[in-house]
Every structure is written in C-alpha cells, then in structure tokens.
Amino acid sequence: MAVWDKNLLWSFMFLLAGAVGQTVIYPLTSTCAVRGSTVTLPCTFTPRKSFSxxxxxxxxxxxxxxxxxxxxxxxxxxxxVFDINSTNSDPRYQYLGDMKTNCTLQIRDVQQGDSATFRFRMEADHPEGHFINRTGVTVRVDDGSKIIIISSSDDKKLSRGETVTLLCASVCTFHQLEVTWFKDGHTFSDTGPSLRLHSLTAEDSGNYTCALKKNMKTLSEPYSLQVEAGAGGNLPPIPGVVFVVLLAVIALVLFIIERRLRAAEDQRAAEPS
Structure with a gap:
C-alpha cells in the first residue's frame, strides 16, 4: 500500500474514532415540571480528545x-439560557456541570415559557471539537392546579404513638416542590413536599392542606386525619390504676358478703324445725 494511502487510512480511522467517542447523553428526553418549582435536566458529555x-x-x-x-x-x-462565557445568563438557569463530563442544567422557579426543548452544546478550541445532540430534553410545564395529598397510611384513623407521612404532589410530580403546609388553616414551617408526623397524639387530629409556595391558588383539598386514643386511652395513668384497685376492692367485698350469706343460710337449714 502506498504511503499516501496509509496516511489517508489513518486519518479516516482517527476521524471515525473521534466521532464515535464524542457524545452528549440526556437520560431524560422529556420531563414534566410544575410552574414555580425546580426541575433538573441530567446530562453527560464525552468531548473529542483530538483530531488529525x-x-x-x-x-x-x-x-x-x-x-x-x-x-x-x-x-x-x-x-x-446558559453560556459559560457570558455573565448575562438568567439566574433561574443554574449550570450544575463542568467542562469535562457533566452538563446537567437546573431550572428554578419554572415558568410557562420554559415549555420548550433544551439542548446542550460543547465547543472546543478548534471547530473539530464542537458538538451538539439535537435530540434535547423537552420540558412540559404544568400549572399545578391539581395538588393532592397522599398519605403513607391507607387508614385516616390512626392510633396514638404511630407515625404517618403526608406527601404534597401534583399530577406532574412531587420532586423538588416547595410548598406551604397548613393544619386547620395554621401554617407549618416545613416547605418540603413531605410532612412527617411521628408519635401521634390527639392534638395531631385535624384537616391538613398544602399549596405551592409561590402559587397559593393551588391549595389542595383537605386531608382529614383522626388520631384515636386507643384502648384505655381515655384514662390517665394514675386514675386508671385507682380504677382497677377499686374494682378489686368491690369484688372482694362482694365475695365476703356472698360467703356470709351462704353461711347464714346453711346455719338456718341445720336448725331443727
């Protein structure tokens, strides 16, 4: 084979190796986000190392x-929406990646205008290293009007001392939602999508609701939770003990009276008529 042919072959092989090794991967090609929430678009890339x-x-x-x-x-x-070489990027778009392999993008305070297809592009110090995956990630924005509460327990009547977790979710997702929780109209300090109630007492009984923190019009339907006292729960510890003692004393007195009555009857029966 001629020297020129060998050079051409090696050049083709280097070009092919570079093209194969150069990738941008979107684990999710489509996702749903609630307006006002945060959504993360995972992304990884493999840059081309060299060219001939x-x-x-x-x-x-x-x-x-x-x-x-x-x-x-x-x-x-x-x-x-994001450019590493620009200082004018919208702060709602946060680049969580780097210049090596990670190209993840996070969108905060999602707006209706974010219903679009987002694509990542890498550029090298030579045009041979430029690359973009045209598939992209399509984001669908939901207005979050259908917020619901999901409970970790199928039973809305729980016993004292039990634990239950309430989840604030939309028809779209429950991940990364910032919500406001309410109990009988009073606000909780928790802002995450889940509310954990442990060591339940009667004071935890009530109607729970939640709404997106930045959109109170999304208030959910009330979730009614009832904590039952359980067997013997209506009696405090000390009065309960006293009650048991009284029952024992009464039983003993009745037993003594019954024995005395029987003894009297036996004595009358033994006397001559």
Missing part, C-alpha cells in the same frame, strides 16, 4: 459549554 490534520494528531480542549432553548444548533449568536 493529515500529518499529526492535534489535541482538543473544551473552552465553551452552553444550553439553548428551541434551537437545534445552538451556535454563534443564538440566544442561550
């Missing part, structure tokens, strides 16, 4: 990463 200029292998270095909305190429002056 026909004579030698030239190393590549990633110098720019960016996310665009509703644009298949995301290059040049295309508006970005």
């Amino acid at each position: 200029d026909g004579w030698r292998e030239v190393p590549l270095k990633i110098v720019r990463v960016r996310w665009c909305k509703n644009h298949e190429i995301c290059q040049g002056s295309t508006p970005s």
